[in-house]
Amino acid sequence: MLNKKIMILLSSIILLLLSAFAIMFYFNNDQKPKTLQASQYPSPPAETPIEKVTTEIIHDESKWTTNNTHDAEIIKVDDWYYTFSTDYKVAGTPLPGIQIRKSKDMINWTFVGRVFDNVTAEAKIWTNGGSTYWAPDVVEINGIFYLYYSVSELGTRNSYIGLATSTSIEGPWDNQGSVIKTKEGDTFTVNAIDPGIIIDKDGRSWMAYGSYFGGIFITELDKATGKLKNTDEEGTLIAQRQNNDYAIEGPAIMYNPDTDMYYLTVSYGWLEDTYNVRVARSESIQGPYLDYNGKNMIDISDGSFDTGTKLVSSYAFNNDSGWLGTGHNGLLQEGDDYYLTHNARVGEDLYWSHLHVREIIWTEDGWPVVSPERYAGKMKKPIESIKTENIVGQWEQIVLSRIDDSKATSTTLHLYENGKIDDENGEDYWELKGDSLKLYWYEPGGAPNDYWIDTVTVLPQWDWENWQPTLVFTGLSQDGTAVWGKQLPLEDKE
Incomplete structure (x- = not known):
């Protein structure tokens, strides 16, 4: 009888541990993108970050x-x-x-x-x-x-x-x-x-x-x-x-x-x-x-x-x-x-x-x-295509207003694995076809067919601000406004 209770207890502990690992795995994958190989990004443009004022x-x-x-x-x-x-x-x-x-x-x-x-x-x-x-x-x-x-x-x-x-x-x-x-x-x-x-x-x-x-x-x-x-x-x-x-x-x-x-x-x-x-x-x-x-x-x-x-x-x-x-x-x-x-x-x-x-x-x-990032050289190994798993995660986005020429600053953008933007249950969503990413912004009654669409190209670049490789996007909104994005954070991966 005691052995049976011990077995049930051990089974419960194992199930709890497995559930915890599953939750951690899902959370980590949801928060961090799967990066490309290191050779598919540009090399660092210098050994250490380059100062802007010297x-x-x-x-x-x-x-x-x-x-x-x-x-x-x-x-x-x-x-x-x-x-x-x-x-x-x-x-x-x-x-x-x-x-x-x-x-x-x-x-x-x-x-x-x-x-x-x-x-x-x-x-x-x-x-x-x-x-x-x-x-x-x-x-x-x-x-x-x-x-x-x-x-x-x-x-x-x-x-x-x-x-x-x-x-x-x-x-x-x-x-x-x-x-x-x-x-x-x-x-x-x-x-x-x-x-x-x-x-x-x-x-x-x-x-x-x-x-x-x-x-x-x-x-x-x-x-x-x-x-x-x-x-x-x-x-x-x-x-x-x-x-x-x-x-x-x-x-x-x-x-x-x-x-x-x-x-x-x-x-x-x-x-x-x-x-x-x-x-x-x-x-x-x-x-x-x-x-x-x-x-x-x-x-x-x-x-x-x-x-x-x-x-x-x-x-x-x-x-x-x-x-x-x-x-x-x-x-x-x-x-x-x-x-x-x-x-x-x-x-x-x-x-x-x-x-x-x-x-x-x-x-x-x-x-x-x-590109929203300065040129840092070509990637050593060209990529065949960007995959959905590379896109999921946190991004910074900058919109360069056609009217306002003052300094544009970035906002946070979260692309979820289920295709949603910022809210897993919201109306905004994204689609990836090849290296072309479309961002759909819901505005019922105000946008054509209720959605404004940004069409951007995704490519690997060097992140000069954080001194690491990253993915960026650049393109135009439906009304011809320039849209930039940069992915954060990145894992080290060979």
Whole structure:
């Protein structure tokens, strides 16, 4: 009899233990995602986390890496990536020259030097003493490098775009004089700064340029000289804001042969805080350029706040002060891979300006979006597909409002194993097909078919804020709002 009671007691204890283990197993699986293999994530970009503010390097250009970068344009030559940028220095006076840096991986950058020691006499006289070069762009045509630069009298249309050429990307450079000059009171409306050069699908050269004054124009270049094909014309207006109270500048254009479309990027906002990058596309390089919602980039009827599909703007994930002034972008196409560069100022000290490089991901309907994390290299072993078990868990989400350009912060998002969002019994839910994740947000009577839908792409990236591998998502909401996400936490798994 005693043995029977002991057996029943032992059986009860075993059942209780098994139940406890089952509950723990379910809880842990519900809270933590099953990660990919380590080789399927990018490697750490450095041995230890990279500090955003490092005062000891202020006067040592050899250690600047991404620091003190502004208005950088990017080009690949042989096995090197190069950026040319406006001279900038924390707690110092900018020098006249154009900064050059190079990198093998777009992560670790070496300072090469500067183009020119002083502004040319012609440009200085035209701009009433302009002392520095702004916003360069460089392109290679038939073995010759064409470097376009700006000089301007701040706050006026007394501006000058010039050209220098070289047979070597690192120089020396020969100045070729002006490409276009504008002056207060002339017959032009454009402001001659911020050149962005693009070779179209037919091999013709074009320059997009301009700023607050009159907006962004595009004009054809003479490939033999690199200068304007029609010297007395400013070109075609392709983007503008309502007036000079609303910033627009820094144009760049890329062509995607898969969509047979041209994509215009411009920056809105003020460079120290609200700077943000917008995109629109066109079947013709001369426009019209329409955003995700079909709005023409020259349409100022609504004040142009909601014109242009936002790609990146000031933001902060948890455990980090975030980044401000995320604008003035450059574009790079390398085979099937596309990248966007832009300025970024440190959240806790906006005088520190860094270079950011981000992967561009294309939506199913042919729109570019960018990774919420900076580029940290390619994964060593490509993934075949993201699985549902990889998605389950806690995420941070950032929504980049089309209207509000102030710093966007993250909120917590929980994706449950049963397909629900935040509430296991709620109406919001998610679906995964391949690497495409759809988030369904229930709003009966307000949304089409009662649900707003965010469509995002999931991919492995390096988490710069928490210094670990992670999964991220990036995409657009139903109304063309950029949506970012980052998964937390992650287990170590080989």
